[in-house]
Amino acid sequence: MTKQQLFAQIQKKKSFLCVGLDTDIKKIPEHLLEKEDPVYAFNKEIIDKTAPYCVAYKPNLAFYESQGVTGWLAFEKTVAYIRQRYPDQFVIADAKRGDIGNTSEMYARTFFETARVDAVTVAPYMGEDSVTPFLNYNGKWVILLLLTSNKGSLDFQFVQDQNGERLFEKVLRRSQAWASEDQMMYVVGATQGKLFEEVRKLAPDHFFLVPGVGAQGGSLEEVCRYGMNTACGLLVNSSRSIIYADSTETFAEAAGKEARKLQVEMAEMLERFL
Amino acid sequence: MTKQQLFAQIQKKKSFLCVGLDTDIKKIPEHLLEKEDPVYAFNKEIIDKTAPYCVAYKPNLAFYESQGVTGWLAFEKTVAYIRQRYPDQFVIADAKRGDIGNTSEMYARTFFETARVDAVTVAPYMGEDSVTPFLNYNGKWVILLLLTSNKGSLDFQFVQDQNGERLFEKVLRRSQAWASEDQMMYVVGATQGKLFEEVRKLAPDHFFLVPGVGAQGGSLEEVCRYGMNTACGLLVNSSRSIIYADSTETFAEAAGKEARKLQVEMAEMLERFL
Numbered sequence: 001m002t003k004q005q006l007f008a009q010i011q012k013k014k015s016f017l018c019v020g021l022d023t024d025i026k027k028i029p030e031h032l033l034e035k036e037d038p039v040y041a042f043n044k045e046i047i048d049k050t051a052p053y054c055v056a057y058k059p060n061l062a063f064y065e066s067q068g069v070t071g072w073l074a075f076e077k078t079v080a081y082i083r084q085r086y087p088d089q090f091v092i093a094d095a096k097r098g099d100i101g102n103t104s105e106m107y108a109r110t111f112f113e114t115a116r117v118d119a120v121t122v123a124p125y126m127g128e129d130s131v132t133p134f135l136n137y138n139g140k141w142v143i144l145l146l147l148t149s150n151k152g153s154l155d156f157q158f159v160q161d162q163n164g165e166r167l168f169e170k171v172l173r174r175s176q177a178w179a180s181e182d183q184m185m186y187v188v189g190a191t192q193g194k195l196f197e198e199v200r201k202l203a204p205d206h207f208f209l210v211p212g213v214g215a216q217g218g219s220l221e222e223v224c225r226y227g228m229n230t231a232c233g234l235l236v237n238s239s240r241s242i243i244y245a246d247s248t249e250t251f252a253e254a255a256g257k258e259a260r261k262l263q264v265e266m267a268e269m270l271e272r273f274l
Numbered sequence: 275m276t277k278q279q280l281f282a283q284i285q286k287k288k289s290f291l292c293v294g295l296d297t298d299i300k301k302i303p304e305h306l307l308e309k310e311d312p313v314y315a316f317n318k319e320i321i322d323k324t325a326p327y328c329v330a331y332k333p334n335l336a337f338y339e340s341q342g343v344t345g346w347l348a349f350e351k352t353v354a355y356i357r358q359r360y361p362d363q364f365v366i367a368d369a370k371r372g373d374i375g376n377t378s379e380m381y382a383r384t385f386f387e388t389a390r391v392d393a394v395t396v397a398p399y400m401g402e403d404s405v406t407p408f409l410n411y412n413g414k415w416v417i418l419l420l421l422t423s424n425k426g427s428l429d430f431q432f433v434q435d436q437n438g439e440r441l442f443e444k445v446l447r448r449s450q451a452w453a454s455e456d457q458m459m460y461v462v463g464a465t466q467g468k469l470f471e472e473v474r475k476l477a478p479d480h481f482f483l484v485p486g487v488g489a490q491g492g493s494l495e496e497v498c499r500y501g502m503n504t505a506c507g508l509l510v511n512s513s514r515s516i517i518y519a520d521s522t523e524t525f526a527e528a529a530g531k532e533a534r535k536l537q538v539e540m541a542e543m544l545e546r547f548l
Contacts, residue, residue: 022377062373062380065346068388072339072346098397099336099370100424100485103296106336114342123372123397125419127426145399150374152401155448159441161433167441174429211374 001090001118001139003182003207007231009055009088014267016232018056018092018209019259020239021046021078022063027244029251039067039074042251044081046243049256053263056090056235057082058209079115090235091117092143092209098123104133112137119143121187121209124171128178135179142184144175147199149189149212172202181205188227190218190236196226200233207233214241220262224269232274238262275364275392275413277456277481281505283329283362288541290506292330292366292483293533294513295320295352296337301518303525313341313348316525318355320517323530327537330364330509331356332483353389364509365391366417366483372397378407386411393417395461395483398445402452409453416458418449421473423463423486446476455479462501464492464510470500474507481507488515494536498543506548512536 010016021043025033028042035041047057059078064071082089097107097120104122111120112134119141122131134142147157147168157168165173175184181203188199190212199208208227212218213236220236227234242262246254284290295317299307302316309315321331333352338345356363371381371394378396385394386408393415396405408416421431421442431442439447449458455477462473464486473482482501486492487510494510501508516536520528 024380060373060377060380062371062377062384065384066380066388068350068384069343069346072343076342094373096371096373096397096400097336099334099368100422100426100490103334103336106298106334106340110336110339110342114340123370123399125397125399125430126370126422126424127429127431129424129426130422131426148374148400150400150403152374152403152405155401156399156441156444157401159433159435159444162436167430167433170430170433216374 003231006055006090006207010232013053013055013263014270015053015055015263016234016236016266017054017259017262018058018235018237019046019050019054019242020094020237021057021059021243022239023243024063025067029247029249031249037074037077039064039071040077043074043078045252046255047082047086049252050242050259051086051089053256053259056092058092058094058237060239061093061095076115079117083116090119092119092121093117094121096121096123096145098126098130100126101129101133104130108134108137112140119185121145124175131175132178135183142179143209144171144184144186146171146186147188147192147195149191149216149218153189169202172199176203181207185209187211190223191216193219193222194226196223200227200229204229207235210234210236214238220265220269224273228269228273230274232270236266277505280329280364280481284506287327287329287537288544289327289329289537290508290510290540291328291533291536292332292509292511293320293324293328293516294368294511295331295333295517296513297517298337299341303521303523305523311348311351313338313345314351317348317352319526320529321356321360323526324516324533325360325363327530327533330366332366332368332511334513335367335369350389353391357390364393366393366395367391368395370395370397370419372400372404374400375403375407378404382408382411386414393459395419398449405449406452409457416453417483418445418458418460420445420460421462421466421469423465423490423492427463443476446473450477455481459483461485464497465490467493467496468500470497474501474503478503481509484508484510488512494539494543498547502543502547504548506544
């Protein structure tokens with residue numbers, strides 16, 4: 001999917017919501033545990049009810065892997081389901097991968113050939129040759145970790161070099177030489193607040209994937225005020241507050257309602273800041 | 275496995291070799307492709323022939339994931355095979371994971387409860403709370419990326435802060451507050467050469483996992499001269515130069531021979547530097 005196609009979806013749906021599929025077998029409604037593949041059954045219902053209000057889905061690989069082979073099957077089936085039923089959705093494998101070149105090539109094969117998602121999240125610590133193998137696929141995206149939403153983001157991401165450049169700024173500057181805004185996005189946590197203004201200045205045209213609204217406490221209004229550009233430039237993710245909105249048989253309806261609530265707020269933000 | 279148990283194995287076998295199982299379906303001998311699970315079949319033979327000469331195995335997750343569900347099955351079966359037949363081997367999932375706390379918890383569950391390896395490689399970019407969830411398992415290890423063996427290691431790992439401390443030093447210093455040398459090891463690439471001396475000063479008692487000897491060009495002698503401590507403190511990995519030593523029906527014998535060659539060199543190094 002191209003940047004223009006993604007923006008077209010955002011305009012059509014008046015939403016830049018990404019629904020995070022952090023599906024934990026220990027948290028899904030009990031009645032689903034009888035199903036052959038409870039995680040997949042849960043995801044299917046969540047997707048059917050939230051699809052009108054979002055433009056992207058982000059399965060979080062850790063949750064699938066924790067179930068081993070069964071989990072990988074649920075992940076692949078979930079991606080295939082979205083692809084088939086909702087082909088306009090942008091699908092992100094939230095996997096935080098990155099390794100030496102020949103290994104990153106294999107990860108790229110995993111996500112772009114075997115699982116066929118649109119984008120994969122990548123960690124920058126190992127530098128250029130750990131990232132570029134993911135860029136050899138037409139129409140596919142790297143979403144590079146820049147400023148994450150967690151407390152640990154303070155440990156290394158803000159370290160200043162001798163010219164005052166912080167690590168996240170260096171990652172941003174260097175990585176812009178590896179790929180354009182048509183192939184790379186950045187993770188910028190909603191909890192980073194006003195920093196969005198600085199990051200947006202350094203990357204005026206890139207899309208940001210924004211975790212941390214909802215359970216982690218980030219403010220949608222702040223993210224939009226400081227982070228939105230003329231092509232929206234934001235995919236705001238919400239996982240737990242949508243998919244676990246209700247733990248009974250009406251979980252999917254509740255998830256749809258939460259997604260719709262966010263979509264309405266997002267429509268207003270697009271009105272105000274686009 | 276404890277540090278003492280690992281050192282005991284090293285002394286017994288006169289080897290600190292880790293065999294990297296970067297098993298690529300496109301590179302294994304043709305006659306194995308008829309097997310039900312060619313990757314597992316390949317690994318089993320490699321393991322049987324190399325086990326006398328090594329103390330650790332390191333399946334590289336990317337290679338398994340690239341085959342989707344089939345690959346995960348091969349990974350799990352490989353780990354189970356080592357566990358059952360060679361219970362004294364240290365098993366490392368080379369996965370380069372790391373995410374916000376609740377997600378790293380799931381990755382820890384993946385590798386320590388579902389797949390039951392001894393250690394997992396973790397990337398430090400997201401800081402403390404992305405690493406510590408892996409430390410909640412008795413007898414299990416985090417192997418944190420510090421100085422990697424690839425060219426991209428130069429991009430960010432050497433960035434100096436305003437006091438002259440380089441990023442890898444900062445990662446090393448801070449992470450030592452998260453866990454002791456009984457639960458944490460560090461990845462230090464063999465290609466880093468003389469830097470081993472500096473890293474060893476900062477972490478006198480830790481084990482280092484050392485990739486980059488062999489196909490990537492690092493020198494075993496240099497690694498040992500500068501990196502060995504009184505409990506060896508080194509696990510030197512070799513992947514491609516062992517497992518792809520021969521591409522015919524005698525591949526496993528050839529792998530065993532390569533592993534034995536390295537073991538002989540290592541015995542000499544232990545003699546000289548321990």
